Amino acid sequence: MPGARVVVEHVSRRYGKALVLDDVGFVVEPGELVALSGRSGSGKTTLLQLIGSLDKPTGGSIRVDDIQVEQLHNPARYRREVVGFVFQLHHLLPSLSAQQNIELPLVAAGVSRAERTRRSQELLEEVGLGDRPKALPSDLSGGERQRVAIARALAGQPRLILADEPTGSLDSTSARHIWELLGSVQESRGTTVIVASHDPSLAEHSDRALHIADGRMIAPADAGNEPQQLPDVA
Amino acid sequence: MTSLIQTLSSIRHRPGRTFLTALGTALGIATIVALLAVGAGAQRSAGQFFHLGASDLGLFQKDAADPTTSVLPQSMIKQLRKTPGIQSATGFVLLVSDVPHNPGVVVFGSTPANFEVDRMVFSAGHMFTGTHEAVIGDETAKQLHLRVGDTLHVKGHKLSIVGIYHLGVAFQDTGAFIPLRVAQSIAGRQDEVTTIPIELSVGTRPSTIKQVLAKRYPGISIIADGEESIRLGANGDLVSKAALVIAVLALVIGGIGVMNTELMAVIERRSEFAILSAVGWSARQIAWRVLIEGIVTTFLGAIIGLLLGVIGAHYLVKILGASEFVTPHITPWALGRALLIGVLIGVLGGLYPAWRAAHVSPARVLAQH
Numbered sequence: 001m002p003g004a005r006v007v008v009e010h011v012s013r014r015y016g017k018a019l020v021l022d023d024v025g026f027v028v029e030p031g032e033l034v035a036l037s038g039r040s041g042s043g044k045t046t047l048l049q050l051i052g053s054l055d056k057p058t059g060g061s062i063r064v065d066d067i068q069v070e071q072l073h074n075p076a077r078y079r080r081e082v083v084g085f086v087f088q089l090h091h092l093l094p095s096l097s098a099q100q101n102i103e104l105p106l107v108a109a110g111v112s113r114a115e116r117t118r119r120s121q122e123l124l125e126e127v128g129l130g131d132r133p134k135a136l137p138s139d140l141s142g143g144e145r146q147r148v149a150i151a152r153a154l155a156g157q158p159r160l161i162l163a164d165e166p167t168g169s170l171d172s173t174s175a176r177h178i179w180e181l182l183g184s185v186q187e188s189r190g191t192t193v194i195v196a197s198h199d200p201s202l203a204e205h206s207d208r209a210l211h212i213a214d215g216r217m218i219a220p221a222d223a224g225n226e227p228q229q230l231p232d233v234a
Numbered sequence: 235m236t237s238l239i240q241t242l243s244s245i246r247h248r249p250g251r252t253f254l255t256a257l258g259t260a261l262g263i264a265t266i267v268a269l270l271a272v273g274a275g276a277q278r279s280a281g282q283f284f285h286l287g288a289s290d291l292g293l294f295q296k297d298a299a300d301p302t303t304s305v306l307p308q309s310m311i312k313q314l315r316k317t318p319g320i321q322s323a324t325g326f327v328l329l330v331s332d333v334p335h336n337p338g339v340v341v342f343g344s345t346p347a348n349f350e351v352d353r354m355v356f357s358a359g360h361m362f363t364g365t366h367e368a369v370i371g372d373e374t375a376k377q378l379h380l381r382v383g384d385t386l387h388v389k390g391h392k393l394s395i396v397g398i399y400h401l402g403v404a405f406q407d408t409g410a411f412i413p414l415r416v417a418q419s420i421a422g423r424q425d426e427v428t429t430i431p432i433e434l435s436v437g438t439r440p441s442t443i444k445q446v447l448a449k450r451y452p453g454i455s456i457i458a459d460g461e462e463s464i465r466l467g468a469n470g471d472l473v474s475k476a477a478l479v480i481a482v483l484a485l486v487i488g489g490i491g492v493m494n495t496e497l498m499a500v501i502e503r504r505s506e507f508a509i510l511s512a513v514g515w516s517a518r519q520i521a522w523r524v525l526i527e528g529i530v531t532t533f534l535g536a537i538i539g540l541l542l543g544v545i546g547a548h549y550l551v552k553i554l555g556a557s558e559f560v561t562p563h564i565t566p567w568a569l570g571r572a573l574l575i576g577v578l579i580g581v582l583g584g585l586y587p588a589w590r591a592a593h594v595s596p597a598r599v600l601a602q603h
Binding site for chain 1 (some may be wrong): 457513515519601
């Protein structure tokens with residue numbers, strides 16, 4: 001399935017008096033791997049949540065292919081069929097095995113048990129964990145958990161992957177494996193991938209980098225003039 | 235089905251929480267089962283009391299709150315015996331709380347020979363013949379450690395025990411029979427009886443005789459079967475209503491308990507619901523999951539509660555000192571009803587937590603983590 005085209009226009013998000021995103025706009029072409037860089041608290045996570053319809057913008061519009069995201073009446077279906085999320089802390093359900101975690105979006109979609117098993121096993125193979133379908137998250141290393149999380153994000157065969165600090169809690173070796181995995185997803189499937197990270201090596205792995213500071217998009221030339229990055233705590 | 239399997243898996247991984255939720259339900263259900271069983275047992279006992287063993291009809295004074303307050307003229311017995319279709323009639327005086335050390339013993343004042351006492355099977359001794367003699371039920375003998383030759387005290391009167399009988403009716407086997415005149419003297423009711431049991435001729439329909447007697451004696455209640463006696467028994471009604479009220483209270487309290495526990499579980503598991511929402515579960519699917527969990531947990535609790543209730547009912551009558559005349563009556567319907575109530579508690583108690591779980595904001599919760 002080809003990747004999605006993402007068009008963000010004049011998007012803002014306000015929480016009370018705090019303006020977290022201010023007139024943000026950009027376009028991501030189908031099949032691109034775009035890095036969204038910025039300091040902690042700059043608005044990266046909020047932006048991904050708006051694109052993924054986990055939240056609604058206060059102003060502006062977000063279009064993913066022909067879907068007007070902020071006007072969705074059934075965001076659950078959009079999240080199930082169009083996007084796949086990868087979070088910094090993997091967010092696997094601790095009581096479910098790796099395979100059951102991967103099957104979660106498929107359960108919601110009403111996919112048959114046999115088909116779910118087949119697809120989840122294929123995805124486990126793809127992320128290099130084909131021999132550990134029954135492992136609980138507590139039995140897996142940080143890098144392995146994140147690979148399961150990526151497999152879960154791919155389960156619904158999405159057109160768009162939104163990854164929020166996917167390597168934020170990993171050591172450098174594990175982080176490199178995750179970048180390779182996201183890269184191969186983009187290449188082999190043509191999926192559009194937007195990765196938010198403050199990891200300096202992000203640019204090496206992406207087709208293009210977008211920079212955000214204090215809720216506003218900034219030009220690449222200005223990105224280097226930002227104050228020195230602080231360790232991300234979120 | 236998948237949702238159920240995943241729910242069971244989820245429950246299995248939270249044994250502490252599951253146990254506490256199930257325990258809350260179990261206690262509620264145990265209370266309901268115990269009260270319903272004791273209530274049903276009390277009604278049954280009241281029914282036996284009114285119906286008096288083997289009689290086809292039992293006559294009582296109308297609107298008597300309980301059997302011992304009924305007063306009928308003894309002269310009625312002769313008239314009744316002459317009525318076509320009536321094989322035999324006799325009179326009893328019932329005395330309650332007149333035996334020291336065991337107020338549960340019901341003393342029946344009776345003639346030494348009638349169709350009721352003729353059914354007595356004596357394990358020791360024989361029927362009384364003199365005015366200072368008494369016979370006691372085998373359960374009374376066991377409870378009071380009495381034997382033939384010992385003395386039975388009834389409200390200051392000393393009666394020599396001449397026989398120990400078994401009738402197969404709880405109230406009578408935990409009671410005693412004494413001469414009618416002695417009982418009338420103790421009760422201060424000369425020429426009066428409490429009740430008149432009637433035996434019908436073979437082939438006579440109770441309803442026919444009931445009509446005849448109701449017309450002839452407008453001030454009496456005629457009881458033809460156990461169910462009717464329960465309806466007419468004011469005490470049985472009271473017990474039944476009290477059990478119902480307590481069952482409803484248990485339902486409400488149990489429901490609130492389950493809701494509270496479920497709600498706490500939902501609050502603890504907000505990130506889980508946020509993840510489900512993020513991967514495409516709809517609000518309805520999440521709500522169903524929480525609801526199914528609640529129902530499964532309360533179902534487990536209900537099964538434990540049934541066991542506790544059955545055991546608890548027997549202890550309850552002992553604690554209340556009613557074990558002599560009330561045996562908890564546990565029927566499959568009562569157990570099924572308690573199980574249904576358990577599931578109902580699960581559904582009602584799980585509705586609000588399910589709604590809360592379905593409306594968890596994934597953006598806010600995941601950002602906090």
